[in-house]
Amino acid sequence: MRRPTVRRSGVRPLDFLRESAAELSGQPVRSLLTLVGIAIGVSSVVVSVLLVTTVRFQVSDQFDARLATQVVVAPSGSDSAPGPEPESAEAPWRQDGVDRVRAIPSVTAVASTVRSQFDQVVRPNALVDPTAIPETTAVFGVDPLAVPELDGDLRGPGWSAWHAAHAERVAIVPERAAAAHGLQGVEVGDRIFISGLDFTVVGTVGPVPRLPVLETGILVPDTTLIRHFAADATTRRLLVVTQPGAAPDVAEVLAPALLPTDPAALAVSRPVSDVTLRQAVDQNLTNLGLVLGLVVAVIGSFAVANTSLASVMRRYGEFGLRRALGASPFHIGVHVLTDATLLGFGGGMIGAVAGEAIMLGVAANRHWQPVIDVRIPLLAIAVATLVGALAGAYPARVASRIEPTEALRR
Template identity: 30%
Template structure:
């Protein structure tokens, strides 16, 4: 056989040899250049078809990453604040009238098994706190005055921003400790100049400012005074209106169940018991529900992206009929033509998935750093997102590939 008798091989067409003439083959090394030919010549269309996949994957990765980072922050706060803080407050009777706690409630709760600390407080009805005695009494600013004792800070795990808290001595004199929100509302940021506030028609000296207490927002909006001075100046009757209880962590649920009866043995149904940390736990559940919703939206975006890729590939098949006919005429088998378009669609999906993962990671990192959270990006979210994008790319290319493979060479060349 002379050189002119040997089979000729064209770029992008199956290679043959003298020993297997008629057996059509396509090397893997040739498949990628052939499959990327259409991608390189239609860059704008490629970018637009990748966009849907990228948006869907980035949404899924970002939502899962931000949710995990937020949950980690909430769990850290729960660990720091503790889930063993309980509150006992005035309940209501069958007539829906408020029923005050018994005067013995603090003592009986303190004797309950599993209780580590008890801090009674009493909101003084009709007593407002003002920066000046010239302010009309009806303008309360949402602030209140509460009687408390020295056990409140340790029970709540609170810290002082400035000054000192009430003790046995200062509880007997017209002194007050302001919650963080109350201090900000009154415009008192420090204790320079011995600031005073107007409480119930009397001047009280501010001796301390509390830092924000996350699980007791009512304390943040209050001016705290001692029980002795509350009894002397405002006729306090020894009945607490809210009692904070710190239980042994492993017995929190057990203590929760018996607190109402411990506070009011005769009428436990007239006592309201709650756990402030349940608010943070509820936020975790809301975050999970929101995550499911946004992941669903990301799945919709992926579906739209897959349809977009399929549409682009169908158009590509129609535009490249002459190329398909020529390759088939030169010996390319149907499977080679199909493989070309499936690989092209796979590359589109993969590129969109990679772009989506990068965008999702960037958004998660930026959000977490901005809010001071620990950055947590689930590896499963990235790998599953990329794998889904690849699978969508393959599935989106099957129909266009089958359509291209089934096109007769003569018809493709005649209609080109």
């Protein structure tokens, strides 16, 4: 008996794509809803990852501008350096030492600060209400150039070296402290009372980005603080601002320059290692992006799988017909897989473009420098396509196992 010689039937790969395109366009509402679902998921990932990248850039930028250019000197025995407590409230360094530090080429600003030993009662006038519980606030002794050098927006003349040398009762009132202690509306030339002593306001100041703690108290000359309120020597600091990247080198020479006779009496530190902190932030943000991506990928795959499975059920009769026309179970599986993959690809494309647009919109709104990394949307499209294909695998298996005779009866 002659064995059959059967030519293998087949479908050109392009025809699988054509059939899927025809099927998806033939059910526009269903396809659109699925595409939108996938696109929302993909755009969420793209926005998250791109925003994370952009925000990371912003954060890094701020670290570079602030923390990475900051070195702090404290006397040994202060609350940030080991050793016996300082004997004197005076700064252990002298003005010529500070001048030498200022002369270091990569140093851009130097500011000395010290806090009062006890918080003081501050009032806008001399009247004392015996029934009221007095409000107290910190008083900081700072050098004449400290506020502008700490990037503070000083409004008013401030005090000069003469005021400092004579321990004059002049004060700069930060807006934040004014709001907290009933000094709103205080202007240059007004008088305020600190523990009963009158002080002339020589300036007001908004945020002090490099040393925000100064915003919480009243600022007076270093010498005035020591004379009238007693300084807490353990809080004395010399904040040195450097050019970007120079902080480690400046830190090396700071103590000998400031106090050549006894550099060991000073503790030099950087508030934070910018590299370590940036790495930590980078890692956290990257992990956040990855987790978001994973969550959306899982949700997206269920959406595609659900749509594909529903499509298989709806197209039961069609698959029976295709089998009658010569499709093998493999061909049916590939049809379903192609549909799901196309949905993933289409949703990925729409989502990637939408995600880019949203991210650019947010960045423009927040005045951020957007970080455009084309690899992210491309990767999102690739992942969405892969997720579509994986999600279509089970429905494809179900469809390929449909009995043609049973399907044709439906």
